[in-house]
Amino acid sequence: MNTKNGRWVQILDVSEIDDTNMVGFEIDDRQIAIYRIEDSYFATANVCTHAFALLSDGWLDGDTVECPLHGACFNVCTGKAMSDPAEIDLEVFETRVTDNIVEIFLPEEAHRMADT
Template structure:
């Protein structure tokens, strides 16, 4: 598998302290802006099928709206019950005023 970078939005599409749901193929990804740093994780909670972008972003943590589980968006680490499985994270980069996310491709 090789890395494939996807241009997903302009920098100003995600204001500081907010998150944006995106889809790349069948993958649901959440992109976060934390004080001008951009992060990306799976957008589906590892505990129950809920979109994390329907939850709450607090600094570098996202809380699932369904059962209140929290994850660190920098590392994907599960932070509190009921979640105990970490999130997958994806590299991001800024190119020509746009946010790009890297996912494995064929």
């Protein structure tokens, strides 16, 4: 569904991701990670802001994801960089569940950047 400022994108069925787990996806040439913490879903950029590594290849402990390359940690709820060597926060995406499908909101700016 498109809106004035972006669009909602269907990602996966809630049954496809276990509690306290994460899955990586590519949407419009953007790497995005979906995290399930209890019955809540969060989405961030899937690439570490310190060096290229997919966070979904790392480790999820509670609401913290650890990069598999150099061990930088991020809060998956806020995107906040929590430890060195990362100093830049992750981009976060709004999520919702509609009819058991996890969706993320892809802002128009992000969509335009993906098209360039």
